[in-house]
Amino acid sequence: MCGVVGIVAHSPVNQALYDALTVLQHRGQDAAGIMTINDGMFKLRKANGLVRDVFEQKHMERLAGNWGIGHVRYPTAGTSTSAEAQPFYTNSPYGIALAHNGNLTNADELKENLKSEARRHVNTSSDSELLMNWFAHELCEANAWDLTPKDIFNAVTKLHNKARGAYAVVASIVGFGIVAFRDVYGIRPLVLGRRVTDLGTEYMVASESVAVDAVGFEFVRDVAPGEAIYITKEGELHSQLCSDTAELVPCLFEYVYFARPDSTIDEISVYATRVRMGKKLGEKIKRVWNELEIDVVIPIPETSCDIAVEIASTLNVPYRQGFVKNRYIGRTFIMPGQQQRRKSVRRKLNAISSEFEGKNVLLVDDSVVRGTTSEQIIEMARDAGAKNVYFASAAPEIRFPNVYGIDMPSANELIAYGREVEEICQLIKADGLIFQDLPDLIEAVKAGNPSIEQFESSVFNGEYITKDVNQAYLDHLDALRSDSAKDSGSANQSSSLDIHNFS
Ligand SMILES: O=P(O)(O)OC[C@H]1O[C@H](OP(=O)(O)OP(=O)(O)O)[C@H](O)[C@@H]1O
Ligand SMILES: NC(=O)CC[C@H](N)C(=O)O
């Protein structure tokens, strides 16, 4: 997952972009970047690392201008090099910078055609650079010196016909303004915010509403699937639906894990959803494990905390914070390699023995993906003296790779792939394991916005909404991006000449 932000204001935006990226940090810890526009020139700083490490005072001073875009990256395509940090830049037409959250499923085809149809070059293996070049190519076709909103919306319409997969995008066009759009299913989130100042109205687009809140903008609405928003550099807002077939099918996993609980996505509060997930799972535990003695419910911080509180109250069992989280260690699941992920669980979480000694403990997590966390946490609970350790996952078994912006490229790496619950339970060495049922998860999310008919739930059921994902594609992805492929270096080193300036 990545986080994107774009702001058009009447005073410098560097600090607001920085602040927005810090509250979107949970969406990507690998790289960060900001690109502003000042006097018709782009100003860029991007590098690998957390937001607080990437931007020093000297960079902030350089990022002058009243409008710009920003990005935090969690790579799902290409390599992890700083050359593939975002925003990307292309000089023609006009000068365009682009930041992308999501993942394209037809990147190979787009790359091939970009050469033959558009005579354009990309210098990295990032799908986002491809997306930017296709957008640039479609804008070129407008053949206009003075770009109108109609020209921009036409370009986005054509892009929707070409690109497949997930994309929530912000782009800035020198001399004109910022464009933001969401793919035709709205798989990844994107929201619009506004602030009225003495100098005029200012606009902001961001991956999550929490960024809009943090920067002091007022939340206006979600960007609709297939819609494009164009904010001129003077602060005028235009919007248009750029697809006849758009239909909202947002990603379920945003609500389970990715998004911050204080965000609202497609009118659904993430926090309230997690509470409902806890209620549903609590009811299932009561039903299925009615004989089981549970003395205490303990969450695996941080994402599962809101879920576990509700499970405890449904079961009428005490809730205790039995693990303390080291606040200086980031999210484990979105770290790039399995070795790093394994080590981080121990560094990140430590047990308070008194909460475990002699007790039948129910550990709760939002999801079990590779099983890295659950396996180690159960061992820690036993070391801390637990009598029995039961484990509950608020998401169903994750058995299928993700192709829309979550780096789960390989079925073999998923602990639930090809395994039934009993076998997974043995692998993580729990005394009992229970998963949420998919219909219950869907109900818990949908209760926040009953008008949504369908959710992107491929990791649970293997049904890919873009309908272009077959076994050959998944095999190809596995060969490119599995942990072993990354370890062998193919996914981490850019074979192309790196033309990004590191300073
Ligand atoms: O089965 P796994 O492969 O271990 O993945 C699942 C775990 O990873 C995530 O936590 P993470 O540490 O990333 O973030 P959090 O602090 O927000 O819970 C998620 O909340 C689970 O705890
Ligand atoms: N997780 C994401 O949204 C990643 C965006 C893009 N596919 C990249 O790898 O940079």
Ligand SMILES: [Mg+2]
């Ligand atoms: Mg977690």
